[in-house]
Structures are given as structure tokens and as C-alpha cells.
Amino acid sequence: MKPTLVLVGRPNVGKSTLFNRLTRTRDAIVADIPGLTRDRHYGAGRVGDKPYLVMDTGGFEPVIKEGILHAMAKQTIQAIDEADRVLFIVDGRQGLTAHDKIIAEQLRKSGQKILLVVNKTEGMATAVVTAEFFELGLGDPCAVSAMHGDNINELADLALADFPEVVEEFSSNHPKIAIVGRPNVGKSTLINTLLGEERVIAFDQPGTTRDSIYVDFTHKDKQYTLIDTAGLRRRGQVHETIEKFSAIKTLQAIEDANVVVLILDAKNEISDQDAHIAGFILEMGRALVIAVNKWDGLDEYQRATIKSDLSRKLAFLSFAQLHYISALHGTGIKKLLPSIDIAYAAAMADLPTPKLTRVLIAAVEKHPPPRGGMSRPKMRYAHQGGSNPPLIIIHGSMLNHVPETYRRYLENTFREIFKLWSTPLRVDFKIGHNPYADKKPAPPTEAEARRAHSRRRRNRKKYG
Numbered sequence: 437m438k439p440t441l442v443l444v445g446r447p448n449v450g451k452s453t454l455f456n457r458l459t460r461t462r463d464a465i466v467a468d469i470p471g472l473t474r475d476r477h478y479g480a481g482r483v484g485d486k487p488y489l490v491m492d493t494g495g496f497e498p499v500i501k502e503g504i505l506h507a508m509a510k511q512t513i514q515a516i517d518e519a520d521r522v523l524f525i526v527d528g529r530q531g532l533t534a535h536d537k538i539i540a541e542q543l544r545k546s547g548q549k550i551l552l553v554v555n556k557t558e559g560m561a562t563a564v565v566t567a568e569f570f571e572l573g574l575g576d577p578c579a580v581s582a583m584h585g586d587n588i589n590e591l592a593d594l595a596l597a598d599f600p601e602v603v604e605e606f607s608s609n610h611p612k613i614a615i616v617g618r619p620n621v622g623k624s625t626l627i628n629t630l631l632g633e634e635r636v637i638a639f640d641q642p643g644t645t646r647d648s649i650y651v652d653f654t655h656k657d658k659q660y661t662l663i664d665t666a667g668l669r670r671r672g673q674v675h676e677t678i679e680k681f682s683a684i685k686t687l688q689a690i691e692d693a694n695v696v697v698l699i700l701d702a703k704n705e706i707s708d709q710d711a712h713i714a715g716f717i718l719e720m721g722r723a724l725v726i727a728v729n730k731w732d733g734l735d736e737y738q739r740a741t742i743k744s745d746l747s748r749k750l751a752f753l754s755f756a757q758l759h760y761i762s763a764l765h766g767t768g769i770k771k772l773l774p775s776i777d778i779a780y781a782a783a784m785a786d787l788p789t790p791k792l793t794r795v796l797i798a799a800v801e802k803h804p805p806p807r808g809g810m811s812r813p814k815m816r817y818a819h820q821g822g823s824n825p826p827l828i829i830i831h832g833s834m835l836n837h838v839p840e841t842y843r844r845y846l847e848n849t850f851r852e853i854f855k856l857w858s859t860p861l862r863v864d865f866k867i868g869h870n871p872y873a874d875k876k877p878a879p880p881t882e883a884e885a886r887r888a889h890s891r892r893r894r895n896r897k898k899y900g
Contacts, residue, residue, distance in 0.1 A: 438480075439599040440489045442515045444543065445525035446535045447495025450555040454525060454582035455479060455492040458592060477649055483592040486599070491515050496539050521549045521595050524574065528557040528565040532572070540572040551595055552577040558584045610659035611780040612650075614689045616717070617699035618709055619666075622729040626699065626763035627651065627664050630773075655773055663689045690716065694824055695723045695779045695858075697772070702730045702738070702760070706745040714753055721825035723779035723859040724756040727772060732762040755851065757858050779858035783824045787854060792818040792828060799849045808837020816868070825860040835865035 441458070443451040456462055459479035477492040493515045494508035516522055524543055526536050543550050552574040557565045558581035566577040578594055580587040615623045631653055649664040665686040690696055696717045700710055717724055728742060739760075746758070757775040761768035796818045805813045813834040821827040828850055847861050880888065 438487050438489050439520040439596060440491060440518060441595050442491045442493065442519035442522050443525055444493055444496055444512060444516060444522055444539065446539060449525045449527045450582045451525050452492055454555065455490055457582050457585060457588045458490045478651065483589060483596060486596050488596060516546050516548060519548050520599065521551060523551050523553050523595060525553050525555050526569060528554040528560060528579065532568045537572065540574060550574050553591060554579045555582050557581055558586055610661065611695055611776060612661045612663060612693045613776055614663040614665060614693035614696045615699060616665050616686060616690060616696055616713060618701065621699045621701040622763040623699050624664055626729070627662050629763050629766050629769055630662065663693060665689050690722060691720055693722055694783055695725060695776050697725050697727055700726065700728045702728050702734055702742050706749045711749055714750055718752070718860055721860050721862065723783040724753065725772065725775045725779055725858055726753065726756050726758045728760045729763050731760040732765055732767055755858060775858065782856045782859040783826065785823065785826055785854060785856060787820040787826065787828065789819040792820065795850060795853050796830060799846060803845065805838050805842050808834055813838050821864065825862055826856060827862045827864065829864050829866055831866050831868055833868055835867050838865060
């Protein structure tokens with residue numbers, strides 16, 4: 437197993453900036469606003485030949501016993517329990533605070549290995565800036581600047597000094613599943629139910645999740661990565677800078693995923709925003725599973741209304757599998773992962789060229805394309821041009837005259853034959869190049885010129 441380094445500290449000491457440095461990514465949202473990070477956020481890093489995991493946490497407020505800050509503190513305590521080493525981050529420019537002392541006492545009680553990290557020390561004398569932090573009794577502080585990258589490699593070496601080399605075990609060849617939807621539809625609750633633990637903060641307040649949280653887990657010997665995302669509002673309703681960053685992170689998570697689970701709230705009508713999110717998923721070509729959440733609290737009339745709305749407003753998602761669930765109570769959840777497996781298999785399907793071509797020829801014989809002008813489009817063969825989503829390229833002539841209705845007919849035929857359920861399917865046409873189109877005729881030989889001249893003379897004598 438890779439060692440796990442957990443970043444802990446009070447708000448705004450630079451934990452997320454250090455996370456990005458240690459993972460060499462920009463995965464964590466960084467802004468000069470306290471309390472920005474709320475959930476545990478995992479990332480992978482490496483120093484030399486030693487891989488490791490880094491876990492970012494929200495600002496630690498262990499003395500607060502209610503509200504969102506209490507939920508964040510519970511997440512941090514769980515992260516500390518999972519840690520192989522805790523990196524306690526303090527602010528070298530603000531100096532030692534009473535809050536730092538409270539956190540240090542909490543960390544000592546945990547019994548975990550702790551490395552004290554003094555951040556924001558760029559341009560300062562190390563001995564001076566670290567002196568007062570010896571009072572915490574956590575050993576020699578390590579002075580770094582996460583913003584400028586000072587001493588980051590030295591910090592990683594110190595953090596990993598006691599750990600042997602490890603073999604990376606979690607394969608990258610497994611489904612990545614983005615859980616998306618409007619705010620407060622139950623995305624985080626669904627992830628916690630799938631994992632069987634309170635892995636991300638589920639709070640009855642829209643906008644609780646701000647970052648995209650990646651969580652690896654195994655179910656029945658199958659590996660998955662779940663991505664919890666921030667709720668997507670209508671563009672006109674996104675005012676705060678942090679919300680704009682969160683929306684961008686969600687869109688990036690959709691692009692990074694293989695399968696997207698779109699969560700709809702059964703207690704609210706299917707909105708234009710739901711259709712807009714679904715349209716973006718379709719535009720990105722991601723396999724899709726729809727989960728209608730909070731289904732258990734509805735009467736028969738409300739259920740019939742939601743089903744009618746689904747068939748009317750999201751008719752363009754008819755290829756996706758649909759589930760009615762309760763993320764809070766776990767009903768309907770068992771069928772969700774098998775549907776995700778089916779969607780992933782379809783999105784990554786390998787389609788052999790001979791079979792694609794046979795299916796194409798059979799479809800054309802059954803229903804030929806309409807004429808385009810004086811002639812009918814000719815389709816010669818098909819091959820796969822990509823996956824996630826599957827792309828089928830058809831070669832032939834006059835294909836620029838194929839109407840959109842015929843393209844959809846071919847898409848439905850390929851989907852039916854190859855069982856490509858729950859994934860968009862794209863069919864592109866490629867017109868064959870005529871090798872003689874740009875070729876000028878060769879000048880006649882001397883013998884051909886004489887024969888042509890003789891023919892013209894005979895014709896003049898014969899017809900005057």
C-alpha cells in the first residue's frame with residue numbers, strides 16, 4: 437500500500453496549495469478565502485521511486501460542535517485516523533496561535549506520526565521563523581513555501597523517510613464515475629451509501645460540496661473511482677467566484693469520467709437545468725446512467741408526474757438506463773453499479789471492422805439511403821474510429837447527401853446489434869478520394885495524333 441500523507445491545519449494556512457505541490461496538479465481549488473476546502477480530497481504523488489497518497493482536509497475547528505464546521509472537523513478526524521503520517525501545517529507569517537495549540541493537542545491524542553510544517557516562509561530566515569513553533573512539542577519544524585515551491589522535495593523526503601518502497605496496486609484501467617446534478621439532489625449521500633461510510637460531507641444545505649472529490653473503492657473484486665462534484669446551477673445564478681471554480685471543476689470531472697450518473701430530485705420537477713446538464717454530458721460523449729433520487733417519499737400521482745416529465749423533457753436520453761432510488765435509505769442502489777458496468781463496457785467496446793461492415797451492408801440493403809440529386813449515396817465499409825464514446829466511421833461516395841434521419845437509423849442499428857446501451861454513439865461519414873479527380877490527361881503520342889488527324893479527314897470527305 438502507498439503511504440498516506442494527511443494535511444491538517446486551521447483555515448487558510450495553505451493546505452490546498454501544498455496539496456497541489458505534492459501531487460503536481462491543480463486539482464484542489466485554491467483561493468485566499470478561509471474554509472474553502474470542506475471534504476477529504478485525495479491525490480497521488482511521487483518522490484524519486486516512492487509513490488504516495490496525499491489527503492487534503494478542510495480547516496480544522498475541533499472545538500465547534502454543530503453546523504458545517506463540525507461536519508468538516510469530523511471529516512478531518514476520520515482523515516487523521518486513516519493517515520500514515522500527518523503533516524500539521526502552520527502559518528509562518530502569522531506565527532503560533534491558540535488555534536494551532538488546540539489542533540496540536542488533538543493530534544497528540546491521535547497517536548499518529550506527525551511532521552510539523554511551517555508554510556509561507558519565503559524570504560525569511562528559517563531559524564527565526566520556526567523558533568516559536570518548538571513550543572508545540574512536535575519535533576523539528578520543516579520550513580516550506582507551498583506557493584513558491586521552496587523545500588517541497590525535502591518535505592516529501594522527510595515525510596516518507598520511514599516507509600519502504602511499495603508496489604502500486606490500484607489499476608488505472610477501471611471505470612471513473614462522475615456523480616453530477618443540481619445542488620442538494622443527494623450526490624454526496626449516494627457516494628456515502630455506495631461506500632458504506634461517511635466519506636464526503638452530506639449536509640442539508642445547497643453548495644456543501646465545492647471541489648471534485650475522487651474516491652477509489654472496490655466492490656465484488658471490481659475497482660471503481662467515484663467522483664463527487666459540486667452542484668451545477670444555471671449560469672445566471674452563479675455569483676460567487678468559488679461557485680464559478682466549482683462549476684469548472686464539475687465540468688472537468690465529467691470530461692475526465694468514463695460514466696456519468698446524473699442525479700435528479702424526484703421531489704422537484706425536472707427542470708431546464710437538468711436538461712442542460714444532460715445536454716453537456718451528451719456533448720462530451722460520456723456514458724450515462726440516470727438516478728431519480730428521493731423516490732421513497734412520493735405518492736403514486738407524484739411518481740406518475742415525474743415519469744411523464746422524464747419522457748417529455750429528457751427524451752433525447754432514451755439510450756440511458758434509468759433507476760429510481762433513495763440514496764439516504766439505500767433503496768434501488770444495488771442495481772446501480774451493474775448498470776454502470778454495462779455503460780462502461782459499451783463506452784469502451786472494441787468493434788471489429790468485418791462485423792461493422794456486414795452490419796452496415798445489411799442495414800443499407802434493408803433500407804437504402806435516399807437519393808441525393810441524380811444519384812444515391814454509396815456506403816462501402818465501416819470501421820471504429822475511437823471509444824468513450826464509440827465512434828464508427830463509414831467510407832463511401834456522395835455521403836455528404838446523407839440526411840440526419842438516416843444517420844440516426846444507422847446509429848440505432850449499430851446500437852442494437854452491438855448492444856451499446858447507456859452510451860452515446862457517433863457515426864461519421866468519410867467520402868473516398870477519387871485518385872483521378874485532379875489528374876490531367878496525358879498528351880497524345882505522335883501515332884495517336886496521326887490517327888486522330890486521319891479520322892477527321894475521312895469524316896470531312898464523307899460528310900462534306
